[in-house]
Every structure is written in structure tokens, then in C-alpha cells.
Amino acid sequence: MEQAEAAAGPVRPTDRADGALRPAGRAAITGGFWAARRAVTSEVCVPQGLGRLESAGNLHNLRLAAGRTAGEYRGDLPFLDSDVYKWLEAAAWTEAEHGLTADLAGARDAVVALVRAAQRDDGYLNSWFQVAKDGERWTDLRWGHELYCAGHLIQAAVAHHRATGEEGLLAVAVRFADCIDSVFGTDKKIDGVCGHAEVETALVELYRETGEQRYLDLAAYFVDRRGHGLLNPEATRGTAAGPAYCQDHLPVREANAVAGHAVRQLYFLAGVTDLAVETGDASLRAAAERLWTEMAARKTHITGGLGAHHAEEDFGDPYELPNERAYCETCAAIASVQWNWRMALLTGEAKYSDLAERTLYNAVLPGVSLDGTRWFYANPLQVRDEHLDRHGDHGVSRKAWFRCACCPPNVMRLLASLPHYFVSGDADGIQLHQYATGSYEAVAGTVRVETGYPWSGGIAVTIERGGEWTLSLRVPGWCADVEAGVNGVAVDTVVPDGWLRIRRAWQPGDVVSLNLAMPIRLTAADPRVDAVRGCAAIERGPLVYCLEEGDQPQPGLDAFVLDPSAALTADHDPGLLDGVTVVRGLSRRRTAAHPAWWPYRSGAGPTPPTAPTPPTAPTDPLPFTAIPYYAWANRQDGAMRIWLPMA
Amino acid sequence: MEQAEAAAGPVRPTDRADGALRPAGRAAITGGFWAARRAVTSEVCVPQGLGRLESAGNLHNLRLAAGRTAGEYRGDLPFLDSDVYKWLEAAAWTEAEHGLTADLAGARDAVVALVRAAQRDDGYLNSWFQVAKDGERWTDLRWGHELYCAGHLIQAAVAHHRATGEEGLLAVAVRFADCIDSVFGTDKKIDGVCGHAEVETALVELYRETGEQRYLDLAAYFVDRRGHGLLNPEATRGTAAGPAYCQDHLPVREANAVAGHAVRQLYFLAGVTDLAVETGDASLRAAAERLWTEMAARKTHITGGLGAHHAEEDFGDPYELPNERAYCETCAAIASVQWNWRMALLTGEAKYSDLAERTLYNAVLPGVSLDGTRWFYANPLQVRDEHLDRHGDHGVSRKAWFRCACCPPNVMRLLASLPHYFVSGDADGIQLHQYATGSYEAVAGTVRVETGYPWSGGIAVTIERGGEWTLSLRVPGWCADVEAGVNGVAVDTVVPDGWLRIRRAWQPGDVVSLNLAMPIRLTAADPRVDAVRGCAAIERGPLVYCLEEGDQPQPGLDAFVLDPSAALTADHDPGLLDGVTVVRGLSRRRTAAHPAWWPYRSGAGPTPPTAPTPPTAPTDPLPFTAIPYYAWANRQDGAMRIWLPMA
Structure with missing residues (x-):
């Protein structure tokens, strides 16, 4: 495999993966x-993150495990x-692209050395079970998170190896993976899975990095064995969550709906998909496609956020998508x-990158403040007037x-590796999934992108390394009006499947222009989404x-009424x-809709009863200003809402 | 005080309470x-309740405390x-009205004897702190529930005394109250309040029953001291609930909104109101009126149910009244x-009895199955299709x-004492707050009521003991068309304040007829109630x-569309x-509103953007049948909804 072909990012399908696209x-x-x-990520979040891990005790715990x-x-x-491992992964991707300061590189190396020192001789590594629960290794698969932590270690090690070429952390991961492989299996000491999926996708990537078939087989084992009640169903029966919390209620090939803890479900499906890529298992692919459609159509907030309940951080019922109580971790x-x-x-x-784009801008990015110093764990779509937080x-x-600080280093590792989620290639050409100014190199060729996205929809793609191949440009589902040209000459823009494909014998310097019209849109939901x-x-x-x-111009938002006929300006x-x-636009506000003590009003009777229309007395038009949701809560606390009543 | 004047029910204002009405x-x-x-309550719930308390260990714990x-x-x-005490209270009211079987009376007497035996010599009584947390008495006021349990003991003892004349349980309550009084006070060993209000209203009633001013003063102390951060604000800061959970965030006279755990807030306000009755404290009355209006106008479900969140069993933000996640304990x-x-x-x-009526039929009664054997703790307003419980x-x-079985014996004691919430009297006459066939005696006179309520609005009130006084009949807020007559002669029915008042020199045998028209009504909510x-x-x-x-006729309800112009029949x-x-009526259903994978749809652009209207394809009319909400979940599981989309 040539260097140009081997993705430097977190996902690298092997040659065995027939038909799958490869990341640039x-x-x-x-x-x-x-x-x-991303500059905030590399300059603020990652350096600051190490201090947070020190203050919160994560490094202390590893030092205890290491006997230091x-x-x-x-x-x-x-x-x-796992927070340490996610931070190490973020540091690796950051180093690969921007380099690290000498201080930070030294501190990072010390963390790697600490992780190595904490590992037991047999490869086992988990500070909780080495320090706080000594002797209880593998006895609490439902809550123990040992394989979950192993998964993050593996991902960090793969990133560290891909980014730096350094073998040390990868060796730690391999030893732990071998330890797990020696213990887990239908014919081994333990037949079980982890309460929190994560190790599956990590093991596939370790297979990709090392070529060791055993790791792929182990991932397949963990995928196949979930859903058979191995996670102590007796202990969980009658509790709030039940086996669906860990996706242990049904084998994935039999599941028709996403369920339970959202992060567990999604990490698991990432592993399922990785496995389908590598094995060509059609039943796994069908399950992933089925569950994705169910999730997107019935359980996804307009932001791309997932998880309707605080109580168990889990998916709600179909179309149960509350605003103020949205979890959207x-x-x-x-x-x-x-x-x-x-x-x-x-x-x-293309639809998968449609949802990824929406999620990235509107569900990931709100999780970190613009200055990189403060975080959201949950991302509600509304804060009511007089909200008591x-x-x-x-x-x-x-x-x-946070006490449970899973999110901040997760944001760091995603943003640090972000360009690797934007462009793919195959033998036939290059696919641009997301648009950001930058440079992308695939097997077929190399392109340079310049754009003012997401503020404007103009995108210029300059061919830097040519050849005869297809340039595929994703036309987002939100875009109803697209224009494109090559070297100033318009091309046909029929995009039935979300891809605008242009095949040419490309010459270096050819410029493809794409213009995605960005009018302000008003969007409504399926009426089954009661909340909106x-x-x-x-x-x-x-x-x-x-x-x-x-x-x-006035405090409060609960009385806001959007006039859909009013002009809006960007x-x-x-x-x-x-x-x-x-x-910006003009809206109205309700005033004193219900001066009485009872907020419900019956229509006149008797037969048929008339539809009740609560009296409203809208004000004269008032100006309003809307900002991108990702930027909320960066100035002051107060009411916020995405969904605006039209009456 | 004459016997006819002394209410046999749970609330008995004293002569000192100027201007307050008296229960019949x-x-x-x-x-x-x-x-x-109520027959189900006395014949099924109360007898069965004792067995549940045995199975669940409540009686065992008291036996441990008694050394038995x-x-x-x-x-x-x-x-x-407290569950034992609530059951004792229910048994007392049941005995007073229906008598108990010899077996049940014997078992009840044994429980009373057990409670007496469990009491410590100094009057203290709480099996948790005597058995499981010996030596930790009064050290955990926030969670210990000692004063809460004392309150329920006192209420049970007062009921037992009023219903049976027997002094034994009252003596236990008095000893515990004296123990509390010896410990709590600004100048005593402990300056504190209980995390769960309840003892306040109980102490006022103990004052009413015994005439001991000390108990009223102690109630006033507990009312006055809540809201000053005595409930360990340091320990609760940063936790989910905070001091508002226990209403310890503000003194009640300064509070403008109900907040925190709903039952705690409401028991507390019952005590505040009792105190205002007995002391004439205008600032307490003003606080109670202000908080009631805030709660009714902004935090009450259409059922009368209260509490918007499962997480802390608490009130939500103003107008945050979800359906599927309504707690409505x-x-x-x-x-x-x-x-x-x-x-x-x-x-x-009259408005208070309006809300009480709504709450009784639609928020209390759903809590118990029609056969009296099964219970709801939470009472949601919707169960979605495919709900995963x-x-x-x-x-x-x-x-x-339930593990926490506060609700069942609470339903029992309320229903067992129910007629005492229906009629009041004062020097000027009799007030009928609620309508139920029965007999009600006040100082001014005695009336007999016959009615098919709530199925029909015809009510006949026969005077059994007359005199010159005013008969006041509550005309519910939901009733827009009322007729009334005396001995067949129509009377004027202007009811500006919810009371139809008829003053006469009543003769025994006079019959007042009231007809409250009951057309089917369609009711909408203030638009700020986003959920509906x-x-x-x-x-x-x-x-x-x-x-x-x-x-x-078809499974599922999420696609139901109510046609407000269709005729409805009862x-x-x-x-x-x-x-x-x-x-019954005719409705439609949406079919395949969104075949695609994304449930949101934008209107056409660009300026002004048009209001998006998600495509719906309603079916031909289909018949539907609605039942009273209180009777739901008595046949099978499945989807349910109160609020019906009109488009």
C-alpha cells in the first residue's frame, strides 16, 4: 500500500473491503x-485538557495503578x-497536523510512559480494577467498562502510531488486546460482552493497523454475542433500564429500532459497520442500514442530536423528541x-454525510464554547423563560x-481528526463529502478546496494532481438550487442521489466551481413529533x-410568535x-393570552363542539435576531429556542 | 362546640379561625x-393493604423497633x-363510615399496639433510625423523613381519635410531638426543618384536636424556618436538586412560584394554609394565594396532575407540561x-373546589385500578406507539x-375520608363544593343530595333540617349553561363568582334542583404549553x-387526527x-406522512421563506371511541392519548 493511499485518520478500511470507499x-x-x-482545539482544548485530567484525578489513578x-x-x-486515552488520541491527531509544543509533547510522552507503566504483566490495564476493585477483574461486565476503556486505549494507540510512527503505545494496546483475546470467547474463560460498546470498532481498527486477523475475529465475537442476555439480565430486570440499555435485548441482526443508551448504541453500530466493511457480511450491513433509517426518521432532533431522555441518556419512543428535555449528549x-x-x-x-454534516455543525459543535474552555454535556433545543437550571x-x-468528563476529550479527538471525515476516494475518483478549505489527496488524484462555507455556498475545487477520474461533489439534502461549472463552463447539475459527478481527464489547475444556494429556510417537522x-x-x-x-428587544421567548410571511434577512x-x-426579521409576541388562572380553554358547544382557539393578542411587529445554534450560551444565560411557534 | 358542628373528617378549623368555612x-x-x-376502597384496598405492608416489610421494621x-x-x-400510618388513617375513616370486619378491626388494633410498643420512652418513634441507623436520630433532616413520618403518625392518630374515640394512638402521637417540641426551635437543641414537609399540617390538626397551643406554635416554627438554607445547602449545591427541591430556597412569604418536589411543595402549602386559617396571618394567606395561582396557571396539567419531571418528581418550568413524560404523581x-x-x-x-374536582376525577382516581388491586405512581397523559416501558x-x-409505596395508602386515606371534602358550612348556611349522592350536616342545616354525577349534571338537594340560611351551590368553571329551581320554580342563575346562592327560610322537604349542562367539549391550551x-x-x-x-379500529394512535367539525356523541x-x-366520533389518520428518512421538511424559498407544511394524506373517516381518563389501563397495555392533534 502506498503512503498516499494509507489514510492518516482514524478509519482505514483494508484491501479486503470490497467496494468500500477509502478516506483520503x-x-x-x-x-x-x-x-x-480547530485552532481553538489545538491551542486551547488539548493543552488545557491535560490539566483537567490532572485535577480530576485521572492521571493520579493511573499512577496508583503503576505504583508510582x-x-x-x-x-x-x-x-x-478512557478520558486519558481520548486525550492521547486528540494529541496524536493534533501532532500529525500542527505539531505539539515541546512542553506538550513531553507531557504527552510522560502520559504514554505512565500508561505503559500501569499495565500489568499479563497485558491487563484498568486503574479502577487494579486499584479500587483489586481482584474483581472481569466480574462486572455490565458496569465495569473494562472493554470500553480498552477500546479507547486501542484507538489512541492506533492514532499515536499513525500520527507519529512511534510503536510504544501500540504495543501496550496489542498486549491488552491479546489479554482480552485470551480470556473472551464461547470456548474460553468468559463468554461475555461489555456493557458499553466501544471495543468492537477499536478492534477492527487494530486489525487494520496490525493485519492480525485475531482482532477482527474478536470484534466479530463481541458483535455476535451482544443481544443474548449475557449482561446479567436477572440483575437488570425490573430496573429502569433493562437489557435494551446496553443493546443486549436483541442480536443486532434482529433489531428493528435503535434503543437504549444512545452512545452505547452508536459506538456499537460503528463497530457493526466496520465489521461489515471488512467481512462483507450482508446481514450486518442490512441491520446497520435498517437501524440508521429508523433512527434518522424517528429519533433524531433537527440538530442531529440523539437521545431524548436525561434519565438514562437514551433514545425515546418514536417521534418522542422533546425540546427543553432533549438530552442530545x-x-x-x-x-x-x-x-x-x-x-x-x-x-x-450521500445521505450519511448529509446527516454527518448536520450533526457536526449543530450537535457536536455546540458542545464546546467558542473559546474552547467550557463544555456542554447535554444540548437541549430550548431553555424556557424562568428556567430553573x-x-x-x-x-x-x-x-x-464534568465529574463524568467523557464529552470534552471526545470533542477534541473528533475535531483534531476532522479532515479525515471529509473526503474519500476509490479507484474511480474522489468524493467530497464535506466542504472546508484545505487539501485532500486520494489514490486517483489531489484536490484543493476553497470555500466560505458554511456562511456561503460557493466552493472552488482546484485539481492539483489530475488523471481521468470522477470528481463527486455531495449536494446536501437541504440544497434545492445548485450550479456547477468546470473552468467557467456550466455543467449539468442533476443529482438524483445526492452526488454531482463530473468525469474528466483532469489537468492540474482545472477549477470546478460549485454553488449551493443558501436561502433562509423555515422547516417543519413530521406531525408525529408532538413537541414541535x-x-x-x-x-x-x-x-x-x-x-x-x-x-x-424584550426579555423572554415563550410568547414569541413567528410570522412566516415576514421577510427574513441574513x-x-x-x-x-x-x-x-x-x-433577522419581524415577529410578534402574545400578550396576556390567559389572564385567568386556568391555562386551558374550551370551545363553544354543544354539537359539534367547536375547535377551541385560545385568545391571543399579538403585539405589533418586533424585530428579532437569530444566531447559529452552535454559538449559543457563549455570552449570557437566558431563554433560548430553536422551534418557533407560528401562531 | 356541638357534635353536629365538629367535623368528623381530617380538617377541623377551630373557633379561632375567623371567617373560615367549616367542613360539614x-x-x-x-x-x-x-x-x-369507595366500596372498592373499603372492601378491597384497605383489607389488602395490610397484607402489602406485611409483605413489604413495613410491619417487620416496626416489630424490630419494638424488640418483638x-x-x-x-x-x-x-x-x-409512614405507609403504616396512612393505612391506619384509612382504616379509621373506613371504620367511621362503614365499620370494619372483626378480623380487620383486630388486625388494625394489633398495628396500633405495635406502634405503641415501638415508641421509645422519650416519645421518639421511627423504625429506620431505631433499627438501621441507631444513634443517628435527627442527624439527616434532609433525607431522614423523621418529621414527615411523625406528621403521618399524627394525622393517623387524629383520624383514629375522631373516628373511634379511642385515645391510645393519639397518646403516641402526642408523646412524639412533645419529643419534637422539646428538641426543635431557634433556642433549642436543633434549629431545623424536615426535607419532606408534612408535619406542619399535621401539627395544626393536632392543635385542633387537643387544644394545645404548643403544637400550633411548633407548626408556625417549621413554616417560618423553611427557606433559610437549614437543609444543608452546602451538601446539595451542585447536585441535581438543590435547595428548591425541599422548598428551602426561599421563605414561603417571599416565593412567587411553586418549585421542587411536587408532593413536598403541596404538603407544605397545606400546612401554610392551615396556619393562615388558625392565625389569620395575612402574609401567609397572600403567599398561598399567589403560589396557587402560579401553579394553576402555569404548572398544572389538564388532568389536575402536577409534576413535570420524573427525575426529581418536581415541577417543571412555567408551561413545561409534557404528555408522555408527565410525572403527575x-x-x-x-x-x-x-x-x-x-x-x-x-x-x-369556588375556584379551589373547581381544581379539586378536576384533580379528584382525573389525577387521583387514575392512580388506582377499578378493581382496587393495582396502582399507578406516575400518571402520564400519553403512551406512544411502540412505547418501551x-x-x-x-x-x-x-x-x-411499589418499593416506595407512598401512593396506595394515600389514595386509601383520601377516598376513605372523601365526603369530608365535599360540603362546608358557616353561620350563614351550607356550601356544596362537590356533588355526590349522600347526606351532609352543618350547623345551619342538613341536606340530602341525589345525583347521577359525573355522568349527568342533574342534582337534587333536599332540605332535611331547615331554617333561614343560604344554600350555596358551586357551578363548575367548565359549565357554561346552568339551570336551577326551588320546588319546581326556576330561580335566577347568575353566578359571577362560581357560587349559585339561594337564600330562603328552608323547610324540611324543600327540593332544590340544579342542572349543569354537560355537552362534550373540545379544549385547547395556552399556546405557551408547547407540548399540546x-x-x-x-x-x-x-x-x-x-x-x-x-x-x-386500527392499532396505534400517533397518526390520529381529530376533525373538530365532526359530531361527537356521548x-x-x-x-x-x-x-x-x-x-364517539369520526376521525382520520395520517398515512405515510414522511416516507423518506428525514422527518423535517423545509418550505419553498427564498424570500420570504414560505411556511412549511409537512405533507399529510389523511385517510377516510374512521370511528373512534374515547373513555374517561381515570379508567385507562384497566384492560390491556397499549398506546393512549388525551391531547389529540387537529391537523
Whole structure:
């Protein structure tokens, strides 16, 4: 395999994966929107993250496991090692693209050495079970998170190896994987799976990195054995969650609906998809496609956010998509991007990158503040007037870190590896899934992209290395009006399947121009989404907009009424929120709709009863300003809403 | 005080309470709707309840405290004694009206003896702190529930004394109250309040029963001291609930909104209102009125149910009234009825009995199955198609009992004492707050009521003991068309304040006829209630209706569309669900509104963007059947909804 062909990112299908797309071998974002967001990641989040892991005790716990210090395990959670591994992965991708400062590289190397030192001789590695629960290894697969932590270790090690070429961390991961392989199997000491899926996708990637078939087989074992009640169904019966919480209620090939804890479900489906890529297993692919459609059609918020309940961080019933109580964990959005990318590679279908784009801008990015110092764990779609924020770490004000800090280093590792989710290639050409100014190299050729996306829909693709191949440009589902040209000559833009394909004998310097019209859109939901009946959301391009109370002429938002016939304007304000395009218009407000003490009103009777129309007394038109949802909660607390009532 | 004047029920304002109404001295329901429901209470629930308390360990724990048995404390909850006390209270009210079987009376007496035996010499009594947490008395006021349990003991003792004349249990309560009084106070050993309000209202009633001013003063102390952060605000800061969970965030006189755990808030406000009755404290009355209006106008479901969140069993933000995730704990509805009755007595205003009526039929009664054997803890307003019931004790299938079994004996004690919430009197006459066939005696006179309520609105009130006084008949807020007559002669029916007042020199045998028209009504909500925008609820008389999947010609309800112009008919079916009036009509269903994978649809652009209208393809009209909500979940599981989309 040539160097140009081997993706430097987190997903690298092997030659055995017939028909699957390959990520671009080299990908770099060099300017524009994502360059700015990623600069915050590399310059603020990643350096600061190490300090957070020190303060929160994650490194202390590994030092205990390594015998380098004395004391008590800190944090009272069994998966704290995983935050360290996610941070190591983020540091690796950051180093590959930007390099690390000498200080940070040294600190990172010390963490790698610490991880190596903490590993037991037989390859086992988990500070919780080595320190706080010594002797209880593999006894609590439902809650212990040992394989989950192993998965993150493996992903960090693969990233570290791909990014730096250094073998040390990979050797740790391989030893732990071999330890797991020696224990788990239908004919081995333990027949079981982990309560939190994650190791499956990691093992496939370890197989890809090392070529060891055993790791692929082990991933297949974990995929096949979930859903057979191995996760102690007796212990969970009658509890709130039940076996569906861990997706242990049905084998994946028999499941018709996503269920349970959203991050667990999505990490698992990433592993399922990886396995389908590598094995060509049609039943796994069919299951992944079926579950994706069910999730997208019935359980996805307009932001791409997933997870309707705080209580169990889980999917709700079909069309149960609340606004104020939406959970939409940042990690679930990240997992969705990861899974969608694998589905895009497996199938070549554009819809997966449609959902990935929506999720990236509107469900991942809201999870980190613009300055990179504060985070959201849950991402609600509404904050009501007089909201009493009682939800602590899962509430509506950004926090510097969390007791369960899975999300921040997860954002870091995704944004640090982001360009590797944007472009793919195959023998026939190059596919641009997402648009960001940068340079992308695949087997067929190399392209340079320049764009003002997501503020404007103009995209210029310059061919840097040519040949006869097809350039495929994704036309997002939100775009109803597309124009394209090659070297200034318009080309046909029929895009029945979401791909605009242009086949040429490309010459270096050829320029393809794509223009995706970005009118402001008002969007409604399927009426079965009870929470937003009679409402519209403002969208523009890939961005979902929201209103924040502080931008409006009057406090409060619950009385806001959107007039859908009023003109809306989009204005770019480079000085606001690191530069955003705002949407402005005129709206009304209800005044004193119900002065009485009872908020329900019956229509006149008797037969047929008339439809009740609660009296409203809208004000004169008032101006309003909407901002991109990803940028909310960066100035002050207050009411916010995405879905706007139209009456 | 004459015997006829002394209410035999749970609330008995003293002579000191200037201007407050008094509950009828004697009240008995002798037939009709509530007689049937109460027969189930006395014949099934109360006898069966004792067995449940035995099985669940509540009696075992008291035996441990009494030194009558050995073993471990069972149940792992600190408030299990309170279920015993609520059951004793229910048994007392049942005995007073129906008598108990010899077996049950004997068993009840044994429980009373057990409670006496468990009491410590200094009057303290709490099996959790005597057995499981010996030596930790009064050290955990936030979670320990010691004063809460004391409150239920006191209420049971007062009921037992009023119903039977027997002094033994009252003596236990007095000793415990004296113990509490010796410990709690600004100048005593402990300056504190209980995490779960309840003792306040109980102490006022103990004052009423014994005449001891100390108990009223102690109640005033507990009311005044809540809201000053005595409940360990340091320990709760940063947790999900915070001090508002226990209403410890603000002194009640400064609060403008109900907040926190709904049952805690409502029990507390019952105590506040009792205190306002007895002391004439205008600032307490103003606080109670202000909080009631806030709650009714912004935080009450159409059923009267209270509590928007499962997570903390608490009130949500204003107008945050979800359907499927409504908590509406049965205990909160009971507490609301109790508080509303006290507000009605304090103020004489009809609106409190309006809300009590709604709550009784539509939020309390759904909590118990028609056969009296199974219970709801939470009372959601919707069960979606394909609902995965993961919420155990708080889910959507009725349970025989609960780990935390506060609700069942609470329903028992309310229904066993129900007639005492229906009629009041004062020097000027008699006020009928609720309508049920029965006999009611106040100072001014005695009346007999006959009615087919809630199925029909005809009410006949026969004067049994006359005199010159005012008969006040509540005309419910839902009734837009009322007729009335005396001995067949129509009378004027202007009811500006909810009371139809008829003043006469009444003769025994005079008959007042009242007819409250009961057309089927369609009811909408204030548009700020996002959850039900564009929906109507079916109501008739005091009843809220719902659709259950099993009654409809096709499975599922999420695609149901109500045509508000279709005729609706009401038919009484005596064979269905112990006899209910059903509502029938024609509706439509959406078919395949969104065949694609994305459930959101944008309107056409660009400027102004048009309002998006998701395509729907309603079916031909289909018949539907609605039943009273209180009777749901008595036949099979499945989808259910109260609020019906009109498009």
C-alpha cells in the first residue's frame, strides 16, 4: 500500500473491503470556518485538557495503578482511564497536523510512559480494577467498562502510531488486546460482552493497523454475542433500564429500532459497520442500514442530536423528541458522526454525510464554547423563560469540566481528526463529502478546496494532481438550487442521489466551481413529533438557528410568535461570536393570552363542539435576531429556542 | 362546640379561625359514582393493604423497633413507617363510615399496639433510625423523613381519635410531638426543618384536636424556618436538586412560584394554609394565594396532575407540561386536593373546589385500578406507539405495590375520608363544593343530595333540617349553561363568582334542583404549553377523556387526527369499565406522512421563506371511541392519548 493511499485518520478500511470507499490518504484543513474551530482545539482544548485530567484525578489513578504514588482512587467512576486515552488520541491527531509544543509533547510522552507503566504483566490495564476493585477483574461486565476503556486505549494507540510512527503505545494496546483475546470467547474463560460498546470498532481498527486477523475475529465475537442476555439480565430486570440499555435485548441482526443508551448504541453500530466493511457480511450491513433509517426518521432532533431522555441518556419512543428535555449528549453526536462516516464509506451513499454534516455543525459543535474552555454535556433545543437550571453537569450553562468528563476529550479527538471525515476516494475518483478549505489527496488524484462555507455556498475545487477520474461533489439534502461549472463552463447539475459527478481527464489547475444556494429556510417537522407541532425552525445552509433572549428587544421567548410571511434577512457579522451570519426579521409576541388562572380553554358547544382557539393578542411587529445554534450560551444565560411557534 | 358542628373528617378549623368555612359536621356518601369507588376502597384496598405492608416489610421494621422480632431492616428506605400510618388513617375513616370486619378491626388494633410498643420512652418513634441507623436520630433532616413520618403518625392518630374515640394512638402521637417540641426551635437543641414537609399540617390538626397551643406554635416554627438554607445547602449545591427541591430556597412569604418536589411543595402549602386559617396571618394567606395561582396557571396539567419531571418528581418550568413524560404523581394529586380544600375553607372561593374536582376525577382516581388491586405512581397523559416501558414502578402499567409505596395508602386515606371534602358550612348556611349522592350536616342545616354525577349534571338537594340560611351551590368553571329551581320554580342563575346562592327560610322537604349542562367539549391550551400546540382534549362535565389504542379500529394512535367539525356523541355503557359514558366520533389518520428518512421538511424559498407544511394524506373517516381518563389501563397495555392533534 502506498503512503498516499494509507489514510492518516482514524478509519482505514483494508484491501479486503470490497467496494468500500477509502478516506483520503492525506487531508488537511487550511483555512475558513473549521480551521478557526480547530485552532481553538489545538491551542486551547488539548493543552488545557491535560490539566483537567490532572485535577480530576485521572492521571493520579493511573499512577496508583503503576505504583508510582500512594492514596485512594479518585473520582468513583470505573471508566476514568478512557478520558486519558481520548486525550492521547486528540494529541496524536493534533501532532500529525500542527505539531505539539515541546512542553506538550513531553507531557504527552510522560502520559504514554505512565500508561505503559500501569499495565500489568499479563497485558491487563484498568486503574479502577487494579486499584479500587483489586481482584474483581472481569466480574462486572455490565458496569465495569473494562472493554470500553480498552477500546479507547486501542484507538489512541492506533492514532499515536499513525500520527507519529512511534510503536510504544501500540504495543501496550496489542498486549491488552491479546489479554482480552485470551480470556473472551464461547470456548474460553468468559463468554461475555461489555456493557458499553466501544471495543468492537477499536478492534477492527487494530486489525487494520496490525493485519492480525485475531482482532477482527474478536470484534466479530463481541458483535455476535451482544443481544443474548449475557449482561446479567436477572440483575437488570425490573430496573429502569433493562437489557435494551446496553443493546443486549436483541442480536443486532434482529433489531428493528435503535434503543437504549444512545452512545452505547452508536459506538456499537460503528463497530457493526466496520465489521461489515471488512467481512462483507450482508446481514450486518442490512441491520446497520435498517437501524440508521429508523433512527434518522424517528429519533433524531433537527440538530442531529440523539437521545431524548436525561434519565438514562437514551433514545425515546418514536417521534418522542422533546425540546427543553432533549438530552442530545455531545458524545452521542460524536458517535453519530463516526458511525455515519463508516456508513458513507461502506455504501457510498450521500445521505450519511448529509446527516454527518448536520450533526457536526449543530450537535457536536455546540458542545464546546467558542473559546474552547467550557463544555456542554447535554444540548437541549430550548431553555424556557424562568428556567430553573437544576441539572448540574447536564444543565444549560457551560461547565469547565464534568465529574463524568467523557464529552470534552471526545470533542477534541473528533475535531483534531476532522479532515479525515471529509473526503474519500476509490479507484474511480474522489468524493467530497464535506466542504472546508484545505487539501485532500486520494489514490486517483489531489484536490484543493476553497470555500466560505458554511456562511456561503460557493466552493472552488482546484485539481492539483489530475488523471481521468470522477470528481463527486455531495449536494446536501437541504440544497434545492445548485450550479456547477468546470473552468467557467456550466455543467449539468442533476443529482438524483445526492452526488454531482463530473468525469474528466483532469489537468492540474482545472477549477470546478460549485454553488449551493443558501436561502433562509423555515422547516417543519413530521406531525408525529408532538413537541414541535405548529412550529418552524430557521435554517440556512447546514446550520440550524436559534433565538437567544439577550438578542431580542424584550426579555423572554415563550410568547414569541413567528410570522412566516415576514421577510427574513441574513447578514454576516464578523465581530459577533467569532463571526456569524445572523438572521433577522419581524415577529410578534402574545400578550396576556390567559389572564385567568386556568391555562386551558374550551370551545363553544354543544354539537359539534367547536375547535377551541385560545385568545391571543399579538403585539405589533418586533424585530428579532437569530444566531447559529452552535454559538449559543457563549455570552449570557437566558431563554433560548430553536422551534418557533407560528401562531 | 356541638357534635353536629365538629367535623368528623381530617380538617377541623377551630373557633379561632375567623371567617373560615367549616367542613360539614357529618358527611356520608350513600350512592352513585363515588359510593362505588369507595366500596372498592373499603372492601378491597384497605383489607389488602395490610397484607402489602406485611409483605413489604413495613410491619417487620416496626416489630424490630419494638424488640418483638430479630433480623435486618427491610426496604432500605427511611420513610416506610409512614405507609403504616396512612393505612391506619384509612382504616379509621373506613371504620367511621362503614365499620370494619372483626378480623380487620383486630388486625388494625394489633398495628396500633405495635406502634405503641415501638415508641421509645422519650416519645421518639421511627423504625429506620431505631433499627438501621441507631444513634443517628435527627442527624439527616434532609433525607431522614423523621418529621414527615411523625406528621403521618399524627394525622393517623387524629383520624383514629375522631373516628373511634379511642385515645391510645393519639397518646403516641402526642408523646412524639412533645419529643419534637422539646428538641426543635431557634433556642433549642436543633434549629431545623424536615426535607419532606408534612408535619406542619399535621401539627395544626393536632392543635385542633387537643387544644394545645404548643403544637400550633411548633407548626408556625417549621413554616417560618423553611427557606433559610437549614437543609444543608452546602451538601446539595451542585447536585441535581438543590435547595428548591425541599422548598428551602426561599421563605414561603417571599416565593412567587411553586418549585421542587411536587408532593413536598403541596404538603407544605397545606400546612401554610392551615396556619393562615388558625392565625389569620395575612402574609401567609397572600403567599398561598399567589403560589396557587402560579401553579394553576402555569404548572398544572389538564388532568389536575402536577409534576413535570420524573427525575426529581418536581415541577417543571412555567408551561413545561409534557404528555408522555408527565410525572403527575398520584400523591401530588392527593396533596393538591388536600391543599385546595384548605384554600376553599380559608377563602370561600369556588375556584379551589373547581381544581379539586378536576384533580379528584382525573389525577387521583387514575392512580388506582377499578378493581382496587393495582396502582399507578406516575400518571402520564400519553403512551406512544411502540412505547418501551422502561420506568419500572413509575411506568405505564399498573403495579400491585411499589418499593416506595407512598401512593396506595394515600389514595386509601383520601377516598376513605372523601365526603369530608365535599360540603362546608358557616353561620350563614351550607356550601356544596362537590356533588355526590349522600347526606351532609352543618350547623345551619342538613341536606340530602341525589345525583347521577359525573355522568349527568342533574342534582337534587333536599332540605332535611331547615331554617333561614343560604344554600350555596358551586357551578363548575367548565359549565357554561346552568339551570336551577326551588320546588319546581326556576330561580335566577347568575353566578359571577362560581357560587349559585339561594337564600330562603328552608323547610324540611324543600327540593332544590340544579342542572349543569354537560355537552362534550373540545379544549385547547395556552399556546405557551408547547407540548399540546394544535391539539384538543375531549372533556365532558368534570371528566377528561382519552383514547386507548384497543378501542380503536386500527392499532396505534400517533397518526390520529381529530376533525373538530365532526359530531361527537356521548353514550353511557353500564357494562364497560364499571359503567362509563364514552364519547364517539369520526376521525382520520395520517398515512405515510414522511416516507423518506428525514422527518423535517423545509418550505419553498427564498424570500420570504414560505411556511412549511409537512405533507399529510389523511385517510377516510374512521370511528373512534374515547373513555374517561381515570379508567385507562384497566384492560390491556397499549398506546393512549388525551391531547389529540387537529391537523
